[in-house]
Amino acid sequence: MVCGVYICTICLKQISTGSTTEFLNFRVVQKPCPEPNIEPWEIPYVHYPNPKTYSRAECVCNPVRYFAIMSMQRSGSGWFETLLNNHTNISSNGEIFSVKVRRSNVSTIFETLDKIYNLDWMSSASKNECTAAVGLKWMLNQHDNRRGVQRELDQLWPSFHKMGLMQHHKEIVEYFNTRGVSTIFLFRRNLLRRMISILANSYDRDAKPLNGTHKSHVHSPHEAAILASYKPVINATTLIPSLRQVEETTKKGL
Known part of the structure; x- marks a missing residue:
C-alpha cells in the first residue's frame, strides 16, 4: 500500500505595472x-563683482579694481x-555725492558706494561688462555759488563737512579698507593758480x-x-590768510 501527502501553497500578490516618475535636479556649479x-x-584690491542689473557674461572672471578720487x-x-x-574699460562716475540725498547719512553713502562698486551704477561713464576699474570723484569741498574767492574760501570748511566725507571719515576709511578701495588724492600744488582759476570760473x-x-x-x-x-x-591783504586756509583744509583732508 502506497500513501502520499501533497502540500500545495498558493500565494496571490498583485503586481502593479505602473511606474513612479521622479525628476532629477541638476545644478550648474x-x-x-x-x-x-x-x-x-x-x-x-582685486574683485569679481556680480551686478544685479546685467550679466558680465564671458568677462565674469575679469578682475575689477575699485578707486576713489579725492580732490x-x-x-x-x-x-x-x-x-x-x-x-x-575704466569707469569714473564723476561727483556722485554732489547730490545731497546720497550723502545725507552714512547708510545712504554706503548704499551708493555698493551700487557703484557692484557695477550697478549707470551713467554716461559706464562701460561694458568687461570693466577693469570703477570709481568716482569725491570733492572735499562744495563750490559756493556766490561771487568772489574770499566768500568761496569762507565757506570751504563748513561745506567740507557737508559732503559727508569728513563727517563720517572713520566709517568711510573702514569701508575702503574692507572693500579694498584705492584712494587717489589729487590737489593742486600751486594754490595761487587755483585761486585765479576760481575767480575766472566765477567771472565766466x-x-x-x-x-x-x-x-x-x-x-x-x-x-x-x-x-x-x-x-x-x-585782495593782497587777505591773500596769504586765504592760501593758508586752503592749505590747512588740504592737510585735514589727508
Whole structure:
C-alpha cells in the first residue's frame, strides 16, 4: 500500500505595472575664477563683482579694481577723470555725492558706494561688462555759488563737512579698507593758480564769454585763450590768510 501527502501553497500578490516618475535636479556649479597673476599685496584690491542689473557674461572672471578720487574744485580733477574715462574699460562716475540725498547719512553713502562698486551704477561713464576699474570723484569741498574767492574760501570748511566725507571719515576709511578701495588724492600744488582759476570760473559764470554759455572746463585752445584773457583783481591783504586756509583744509583732508 502506497500513501502520499501533497502540500500545495498558493500565494496571490498583485503586481502593479505602473511606474513612479521622479525628476532629477541638476545644478550648474560655476567654475571658480583662476587666480590672477599678480603680486600678493595686490590681491585685496582685486574683485569679481556680480551686478544685479546685467550679466558680465564671458568677462565674469575679469578682475575689477575699485578707486576713489579725492580732490577739490579747480584742481584738475575733471581733466584727470577725462583721461581715465578715455580708457575702454575704466569707469569714473564723476561727483556722485554732489547730490545731497546720497550723502545725507552714512547708510545712504554706503548704499551708493555698493551700487557703484557692484557695477550697478549707470551713467554716461559706464562701460561694458568687461570693466577693469570703477570709481568716482569725491570733492572735499562744495563750490559756493556766490561771487568772489574770499566768500568761496569762507565757506570751504563748513561745506567740507557737508559732503559727508569728513563727517563720517572713520566709517568711510573702514569701508575702503574692507572693500579694498584705492584712494587717489589729487590737489593742486600751486594754490595761487587755483585761486585765479576760481575767480575766472566765477567771472565766466556771470559774463559767459564763450558764446553766451558757462563752461567750467574748456575743451579747446581757443576756449582756453578766451578765459585766460580775463585778469582778476586779488585782495593782497587777505591773500596769504586765504592760501593758508586752503592749505590747512588740504592737510585735514589727508
